[in-house]
Amino acid sequence: MSNNLHQAGTKFLRLLARHGDAIMDAYISGSIGDHQVEAKVQDKLVKAGVLYRPEPGADLHLRHAVRSLLEEALKDERNRQIDANAGSAIAAFKTLAQHYTEARHQGDIAAADAHYRDLSEHVYAFSEGLQHSIRVMWSRINNEFGYVSSINAKIRENELAQSQVSELLAGLEMISFEELADIAGDIRELRRLLVANLQQNISQCIQELSVVQGRLLQLLGRFRQIHGRAKLLKGWLLYTEQHPDYEVGNHVSHKQIPALFNEADAAIAAASVDIHNSAHESTLVELVAHIKANRLARFTQAAPQHSDSVILQDNPDYELDEHPIKAAVSEYFVHVIDNFEPGTASLSALDYLQQQQLEYDAESWLYQVIGGYEGLPQEQKAYFELDPETETRAPFANVVIRDVSVGLR
DSSP: OHHHHHHHHHHHHHHHHHTHHHHHHHHHHSOBOGGGSOHHHHHHHHHTTSEEOSSTTOOBEEOHHHHHHHHHHHTOTTOOOOOOOOHHHHHHHHHHHHHHHHHHHTTOHHHHHHHHHHHHHHHHHHHHHHHHHHHHHHHHHHTTSTTOOSHHHHHHHHHHHHHHHHHHHHHHHTOOHHHHHHHHTTOHHHIIIIIIIHHHHHHHHHHHHHHHHHHHHHHHHHHHHHHHHHHHHHHHHHHHHHOTTOOOOOGGGSSSOOGGGOOOOOOOOOOOOOTTOGGGHHHHHHHHHHHHHHHHHHHHHHSOSSOOOOOOOOOOOOOOOOOHHHHHHHHHHHHHHHTOOTTSOOOBHHHHHHHTTOOSOHHHHHHHHHHHHHTSOHHHHTTEEEEEEEEEETTTTEEEEEEEEEEEO
C-alpha cells in the first residue's frame, strides 16, 4: 500500500514539473484556453485533478487545492483563503482519539499506531492552518490591502478580515480541553498531543489574533478618515464645477467672522519639566549631573587648604555564598555528565537525594531541580533532557509530578 502511494505521488509531482509552464499560465491569468495546451496534455492534467472545466466550452481552470499550494509557496498577497471552521477539526480529533484508545485496549498495536499517526497529522495540520491564517492576516495588514485600489474596496476587505478573525476566535473558544482530557484519559501520548501541545498552540494563536483584530480596527479607522476627507474634497470640486462663478468672499470685512476662520494658533505654553516623558530622560540626566558637579566644585573650594592626608587602599574582595540546595543541584547536573553512558537509564532526582543523603524535603528538591534546569542558558540547556515521572489523580485528572530524571541528549 505504501509503495503504491509512493509511486503515485512521485508520478503526480513529475507531471506538475513537466507541465509547469501551463500550470503557471493558468495561475497567473486565471484560466488557459484549448489553443494554449495540447489535447494530450489537457487530458493528463484533467485526469490528474490539476485542471478542470467549469462548464462545457469554458476555459480550463486550476483546482482549488493546486491554487492554494501555489499561493502558499509563492507568498502571493492575493491569497485570502482562510479556514475558520474549527468544529469539524475538533470532531475529527475526538473520533481518531477514540479509535486509537479502542485499538490499544484491544491489543491491536498496528491499528493503534496507524490511528495515532493520523491523529498527529490532523493536529499538526490544524495548528499549521491556524498559523497560516494568521500569516495571511498579517500580510494583508502590512500591505494595507494593496491588492485593491479604491478606499471603499479596502474598507470592504478590512471588514471581511474582521469577520474571519471573529469566526476564528469564536471557533477556538468553543474547544473544550476538559473533554479532550477525558478522551485522552491516562494515555500519556494522547494527553501530550491533545492537551499540552494543542492548548499551547491555540493559546498563542488566540493572543496573536487579538493583536490582529486591534490592528484591523486601527487600520479601518484610518481608511474611513481618508474616505471622509476624499468625499469632502470631491464634494467641493463638484460644487465648483456646478458654480464656476463662485468666489471666496472677504471674511475679514464681515462683522461676524465664521468660527472656522477665527481660529488662532495655540500660544506657546510655559516651559516645565515633564518627568514622565522618556524622550527627555537623557537631557534631564545631563542637567542633574551638571548640578552635582557644580555642588562638588563649590564644596571643594570651601574646604580647608590643609587637611589630613588620606590613604587610598583597595577594598577586600568578597563573594556571595551560593545557597546550599542550589549548589547541590549543580553537583547533581555534574554527576549526570560524569556518569553518562549511552543506553543506560539516568539517575532520577529522588534517587540522587537518597544516595547522597541530602537533608532536603523531596518536594523542595524536585522544585529546585526543575528550576535549575529551566534556568540554564539555552546553549547549555540544549545538552540536557528533563523527563518527568507523572501520575494522574482523579476526579479532575490532575497531573502530579512524582519524580524527574535529568539526562544528556
